[in-house]
Amino acid sequence: MGIVMRETDGFGVDVAVEASGSYSAANLCAQLLAKRGTYVQLGLHHGSAGFDLQPVCAKELRIVGAYAKINQDWHTAIQLVRDKKVDLAPLVDSVFPLEEYEATFSRAQRPVGFKVMFNPWKAR
Structure with missing residues (x-):
């Protein structure tokens, strides 16, 4: 997380894509996003996700799900x-x-x- 925040002068990234299915990676993506950033969940997690909604509200994040493929x-x-x-x-x-x-x-x-x-x- 440190390198991303350092490289973006503490602002975070505009878009974060989580494709591993890891709950901890999903929460990390939300933390790394800049205000009004977009979180993309590519694919599905198994079971219920323990996802922290605090950064979603505090940073006004947009969440996009993607599953389809060609x-x-x-x-x-x-x-x-x-x-x-x-x-x-x-x-x-x-x-x-x-x-x-x-x-x-x-x-x-x-x-x-x-x-x-x-x-x-x-x-x-």
Whole structure:
């Protein structure tokens, strides 16, 4: 949060998009927004969200939900990765062998780290 506020001279950002499904990320987005900023929730959280409405009212934030997609989007995204125009490595926190799926799913449910990935060819 510090770097965003420092880079925006304490004003915050105009738009924040939350696409991870993390409740803590949703609340962080609201905190990072400037007055009258827009919060976009891309996709769904599981269950009820513990969302702090105080920044929404205090900063007069706008909340936008987005769920729809076009099948072509997936093809475009895959092509961008293939063409090395998008590097996914920074998005992956850890890579696990398939045999460790139980521990991996347990870890993925905790709000630490980012995203985990399975590599079925990786040995223990």
